Amino acid sequence: MARTVEQIDQQIASTDPELLPVGEHEKHGAKHFAGLYAAENVAGTEFVFGATFVILGAGIWDVLIGLLIGNALAVLTFWLITTPVAREVGLSVYTYLLRFGGSSISKIYNLANAIVFSVISAAMLTVSATAVQRVIGIPTQEQAYPTHLGFVILVVAFSIVAVLVAVFGFNALAEFATICGPWLAVMFTVGGLVLLPAVAESVTGVTQIGSFREFVDIAGATVFTGVTPGGEEGIGMIEVAGLAWAANSFAHAGMIDMALLRYAKKGWHGLMTSTGMLFGHYVAWFSAGLMGAATAALTLTSITVLSPGDVSWVALGWAGYVTVVVAGWTTANANLYRAGLATQGVFPSLSRGRATLIVGVIVVVVACFPFVYRNYAPLVTWAGVLLAPVGGIVYAEHKLFPRFGLTEYWARYKGVTNMPAILAWGIAFGVGVFINLTQIISPYFAFVPAWIIASLLYVFFAKRAGAAEDYTEDVEDHELFLERVQAYKREQAESLPGHVKDTTTVTRVLRGIWMLALLVILVYAFIVFLDSPDIYTYLTQRNTFYTIAITGTIVYFVCAYWELQRGKVVDRKAYEAAKADAGSPDEGGEGGEKEKVGAPA
Template structure:
C-alpha cells in the first residue's frame, strides 16, 4: 500500500464503480433537491398503515398531535447532527465507508442485512398497492395474515414483477417520475382527511358541521384516536408515540443508511430537509390516514384492524385514492429495490447491480403475497432500526471519537486484519437489545437509542485494545494519496461539464408549472367546500361526489403537466450542455440519489 504510485491509484479509480467513490463537488445539490426527495419517499401508500396502526394501538388524539411532533423533530435532528455531518465530510455511501472502516465480514453481513430489509420493505409497498388493484378487479379483501385469494396472489406477483424489472432496468426514468409525485401526494392525504371529517362528525353529533378547532379535537378524541384499543384496553402512551415516530426511520438516520443520499448535499445543514418527509409524511399524512381509516371502516362496516389501504383511500378520494396507493407504493418500492440491489452488490461484488436486483426480487415476490408483511410495517421498520443502528454507533465512533481520543480511524484496514470489535459491538448490542425487549425491560420503540450508545461504547473499548491506539503512517499516507487522486478525478469530470445556466425559463415550461400548481389548488379548494359547505348529509354526499370527480380529473391533469414540465426541463438542460461541449453522459443529467 505504501509503495502505490499516483498512476496506479488513478488506474484503480477508473476501474471502480462510481457508487464506490466519494461524491464530487460537481455532483452536489442544493437544499431543494433533498426536500423533494424526502417528501416523495416518506409519503407513500404505507402511510395508511401507520395512521391506522396508531388508531389500533389506542393512541389519544392529543398524544398523537404532540407525540408525533416531538418524535419527528427528534428524527430530523438525528438526520441533521448524526447522519449529514458524516455524509458531507466523507462524501461516501454507508456501504463504502463501512467497507473502508471495518472491511471484510462486517461489511458483507451488513450489506446482506440491508438487502433483506429493503427487500421486505419493497414487498410491503407492493402488497399495499395490490390492495388498490384488488378493488378494481373485484377480488375479496385479504383480512388474514396469509393470502386467501388466488387472484390476489397473481395480482401481487404481476405487480411485483413489474416493480422488480423497472428497478433493475429502468430506475432512472422511474426516479424522474417519482420526483413529480411529492406535491400531489401531500395534497391527496391532506384533502382526503378533510373530505371525511364531516362524515365522522355526523356519526358522533348527528351534524356534518365540524365546530372549529375544538370540534375537530372532540371528534378526534371520541371517534378516531380514542385512547383505547379496539378491544377496550388502555392504549399506547405519549412516550410510545414519540418513540415509534422517532424509530420509524432509525435505520436511515441513526443507522446512517441515508449517508448514501446526503453525501450529495453541499452543506450538512441540508439534513434539516428531512423535515419535509417527517412532518408532511410522518405527521400530517399519518394523522390524515388515521382520520380516513376510522371513517372508511365505519362506512364499509368493518374493523380498522383489517381494512385495507386501498379501501381507505377509495372511500376518501374515489379513484384518485386508488392512484395514491398504487403510485405511492410503486415509487417507494422501486427506490428500496434499487437500494437492496446496491446493498446486495456490496455483499457480492462480482455480481452486477441489475442481476442482483433480479435475484433479490424473488424474495420480494414471495413476501409480497402475504398481507401480514404490510400490516406489521411499523414493527418491521422498528426492528430494522434495532438491527442496523449499532453499525451507526460503530461508524460514529470511528469518525468522531477515535480521532478525538488520540486513536486512528481505519486502523483495521491499515493493519490488514478483520475488524473484530465492529462485529462484537454489532452482534453483542443486537443480542442485548433483543433480550431487553423480550424480557420487558425495554419497550421496542426506544431500543435503538441505547443500541446506538452501547455499540459505540463497546467499539471504543475493544478497538483501543486491538490496535486503534497505534499509529499507521504508511496507511495514512496511502489514504491521503487516494483522496488526492479522487479529487483530481472529480476535477477532471467537473471540467468536462460546462458551468452554464441550464434553467428552463421558456413560456411553455412556466405555463405547465402554473397548470399543475393550479390543479392542486383546485383539489384543495374542493376539499374545503366538502368540509365547510356541507350543512347536511345530502349536501355532503353531493359535495363529496364532486370532490371525487375533481380529484380524479385533477390527478390526470397534474401528472400530464408535471411530467411534461420535467421532460422539457431535462431536454433543455441536455441541449444547453451539448451546445457547450459537454459529454453525452453529462448531458443526460441524471441526478445521483
Template sequence: MLLFRILRFADVTPPQQLIEIENRSVRSSTHAQSTSEKSPMSSETSSQAIADIKQEQLPIPSHKLHGWTHFLGLYAGEHVAATEFVIGATFVALGASTKDILIGLLIGNFLAILSWTVITAPIAVQTRLSLYTYLHKIAGDSMTNLYNWANVLIFMVISAAMITVSSSAVRLLFNIPAQLHWYPTSSLFVLVVLAVGMIVVVVAMYGFNAVAEFSGLCGPWLVVMFVCGAFVLFPALANSVLGRTELSSFGDFITIGDQSIWTGVNSKGEPGIGLWEVIGFAWAANTITHFGLIDMALLRYAKSSLYGLCTSAGMLFGHYVAWIAAGVMGAGTAVLLKSNIVELDPGDVAYRALGLSGYVIVIVAGWTTANANLYRAGLAAQSIFHTHSRKMVTFTVGCITVVIACFPFVFSQMLPLLTYAGLLVAPVGGIVFAEHVVFPRIGFTRYWAHFRRSNHSTPAIAAWIGGLAFGFGLNAMNVMSFYYLFLPTWIFTILLYTILAKQYGAAEKYPVEQAEDEKRTEEIKAFQAEQAISEGDPIRDHSWLSKALTGIAWTSLGLTLVLALRVMFWSPDMTAYEQNVAIFYPWAFVFTITYFAFAYWVLHRRKALNLHLAD
C-alpha cells in the first residue's frame, strides 16, 4: 500500500515530507508567473538564481543518494500496515483456495517488483524528479490540478479506511459490537470513530513529523507481530481440522488451509476467486506507486535503477507473508470464537492473536497510516485551494474523511477500492512513460510542451480522460477481470497521448530550447557539487551506547518470535497450547514496549547528531 514511508536517519528526508515537497513544487510552479520565484528552467545562469529556486524543484543531487539497504528498510516498513489485516481476511471471504493463495500471491507480487524495477525506477533515476515536478514540466497547471484532485480522493478514502480499522480496536474496550454492514449500527461506534479520527486530523495538522518518525520504527515490529500472530493461532486451527495441535508435514498445512482458511468457497457459499484473480490483485494493489509512478518520489534517491528490486522486501515479507498470516489469524480467531471470518473485524483478530499487543498493532498501524495519507490529501487539496493555509485545508479534508470513516464499507471493500484507485492514476503513469521512454525512441521531443511555453496540455488531459473512459468502459462491459484493467488502460493511454501529442507539436524539433535546457542542467549539477562540499557528510552514530540500545530493541523482537515459535511447535495438546499462549500474551506486550522505547531512543540520538542537516 501507500503507507509508512517515514524513515529519517542522518540526511534522509521523510517520505511524507517528500510529499509536501512535491506539492510545494506544484504550487510554486503554478504561480510562477505571478511571483518572483524562479523556475528551474529560467534563462538566468547565475548560481544565485539557482540558489533562489526551491530545492525540491531541482533534481536530487548525487550526494543525497542512498544505498540499497535504505530502500530495503523503507519498503519493508511501508508494506506491512493495518490494511494487511483487511486484505488477508478478504482473500478468505472471497473464497480463494490455498494453492491459489500460495502460488498466486507469489507470482503477483513478483510482477509488482518487476513493475517498479522496469518502469518506475529507471524514470526516477534518470530524471531525479518527483512525479509532481515531472508532470508539471510536461503537462502544465491544468493537468497537475486534475491530478491533485485525484490524489485528494484517493488519500481521503485510504485515510478513512485506516481510521475505521483503528476504531475497531478501540471499540473492544467499550464492548461495542462488530460493525458488519456498510453503515454504522452503533451510535457509540460513531463517537469512537469521531474521537479517533479527530486525533488523526489534529496530528496531521500540527504534529505529523513526530508520528512520521515514530511510524518508521514500526516496520520490523509489524513483520514480527504478523508472523507471531499466525504462529499463535495455528495450533488451534490444526486442532479444529486435524484433531491435533501439531503438524507432521507440509501436507497438513495444505489440508488445514483448504478446510478452514482458503476453502475455495466464498462467504455466500459460492465458488470463489481463482488463481488469475489472486495474481491480478497482488499485482494491481500498488498500481498507484509503480505503474502510476508515485514512487518516483522515493526512487529518485536511488543510486541505480536496480534498486527497484528492493521493493521485494515489501512485496515478499509485507504482502506475501503478511497477507497469508492475516488469513491464518482471521480463520484461527473465527474457530476460537465459534464465528465466521466475515463477522470479525481487525480488532477481533488482532486481540485474539496477540493479546494487548493486538490493540497496539491495530491502533498504531491504522493511526500512522491514516496520518500519512490524510497529510497527503491535505497537501494535494492545498495545492488547489492555494489561498488557504495547509492547516485549514487539512482540517476541512480531515472532517470529511472522518465522516466517511463512520461507514465500515470503506475498509471492508479495500480490494476493489485499491484496484479502482490504481485505475484512476494508471493513465497518468502512461502519459509520463510515453513522454520519457517512448518519445525519444520514435523521434519525438521530450518536454515539447514545456519548450512551447504551454501551461495547458490538451493532449495530456484528453489522454487521461480517454484512458479513464476506456478502463471503466471495459469494466462496465465485463470483458475481463477488473484486477487487470490497469494494464490495457495504461497501454491505451500511451498510444492516445502519443497520437494527440504529435498533432500539437511533439514531433517538431526545438534545438534552441533543448540547448538551453541542457545548459541549465549542467549549471544545476555544478551548483549542487559546490553545495555538497559546503554541507559536508552526515555524521554516523557508531557509539557503543547506540549499538547497545539497538541490540536491546532487536533482542526484544527476537524473544517475541521465540515465544510464538514455542506456541506453534511445543504445544502437543490444547492444554499445553493454552498455557503457552498465556505466557506469550503478557510477555509479547512487554517486549513491544521495550522495542519501541529503545528503538526511539536510538532514533533520537541519531537525529541529534545531524541537526545541522534538518530541513
C-alpha cells in the first residue's frame, strides 16, 4: 500500500539524519577530500609498511614502479567503484547494507568491521608506545609477545587513555587530527631526506648524491636490494603493486569509504584520494623504507626488529617521537570510534560509549603484542579478503541489478531475509581464503576475485530468490521518499548559514607562521641532504636539523590549533546570528514559525 506524502514526511522527521541520504548543501569540494585523505593515510604504520618492503626483499625498481601501479589502481577503484555508488545512494555502506540486506547480514558485517578496526587500533597504539618506550629506557620488543613488564604497562596506559578519549572526547581529538596532515606529510618526507647522506656514505664513502641514477644505485644496494635480510630472493613488482592495492581494499573495494565519498559534489572528486594513495602510500612508504634501512645500518640492528620509535629517533630526533605518537594515536582513536559504532550495530541495546569501552578492553590486550603491528601488512590484506566481497554485493545491488532487470531493495520490498547476499559473501570469502592459503595467485590480489565472485553470485542468487519480480508500487514509494528527503534537506540548508571564512589579520598571521614553520623544516632538510660534503658536516647539520624540527613542530601545532579555534568561533557567531535573524518577528516576517518540510502534520 502506497504511503501518503504526510506519512513519508513524518518518517523523515523522526529518522536520525545520519540515516538519510545526504543533501546538496552537505557536500564538499575537491579540496576537502584532498586534505582528508592526505591526513588519514599518513599514519604511524607507514613506518611498518616501509620496513615491510625491505624485509620482503623488494628491489628498487620493484618499489618505485610497483608502488606507483598499485596505488594508482587504488585511486581508480575509489574513483570508479566507490565514489559513483556513494554519491548516487547518498548513504554510508552500513546504512545501505541494512536497507537492502536486512539486519542479519548487517550484524555480521558490523561484527567483521569491529574486529578489523579493533586490530588496526591496537596496532596504532603499539606503534605510538614504541616512541615513548625509548624515552623511558624500555628495550625494543623483538619477540611476537611482550618481554618487558614496563612495555605492557606503557601500552595499557596508552590504550586506556585512547579508549577514554574515543568515548568521551572524540570531537576534540578529531579537531586536532584535522591539522596533522600537512605536518605529517612534511615529517615523512624530510625523514628520508635527512638520512640519505648516511646511506650514501655507507656505500660510496661520500655523503653526497650527484644524480637520480646514483640515488637509485645507492638505494638499490642498501635499502631495496631485491633480497630478504635472510638472503632469499624477494618479492617482485607485481607483488609490490598487489600489496599497495590491497592495503586499502576494505575501504575502496569493500566500500567502507562510502561514508566519506557520499559527500562528494562531483564524481571526479574520487580522484582526490590520490593525496593519500600517491603521497601517503607512495612517498611516505618509500621514505619510511629509507629511514628503516638507514637506522638499521647506523645502529647495527636488524630491520626486522627495529621499532617505529627507533627509526623515528634516528631520522627526526625528538620530532620523530612526536610523529610516531601523533600519527599512531590519532589513527587509533578514529578506528576505536568506528569499532565502537560497529559493535553498537551488532548490539543495538548498547550505547555507543559502552560499546567502545567493551571494544577498548579487547584492544588493550591485543596492543600488548608486538606481533600485531609487525604483521600489519598481511592483516590488512586479510581484512580486504573479508570485507571486499560485501563491496561487490553493494556494487551489484546498485549498479548491476538495473542491467539484469532486477530491482534494488527487492528483499526489503518482499519482506524476506536477504539470504543471497549472505551466501554470496560466504562463498566469496571462502574463495579468498583458499587463494591466500594455496597462493595459486599472489595473496595480495585475493580480494579481486573475491569481489568479482561475490557480485556475480549475488546477481544470480537474487534473481532466483525474487529480485526479478514486479515491485512497481514499492519503487514509486521509495522514489517519493527520496524526493521528500531532498526537499527536507533543502529547507534545512535555507535555515543554516554557510561556512564563514575567518579573514582577520590575526588568523592570517597564524596561518603564515605555521606554513613558515613547515617550510623551514623542509628547507633545512634539503640543506642537510644537498650540502653535506663530509660526514662531520653532515652529523653537525643533522643535529641542528633535530632542533629545528622539534621547534618547528611546536610552533606549527600551537599556531595551527589556534587558527582552527578562531575559525570555529567565527562560524559559531555566524550561526547564532542566523538563528537570531530567523527567529526575529521584525526581520523574519513569520516569527520563526515557518512550517518545515517533513514536520509531522
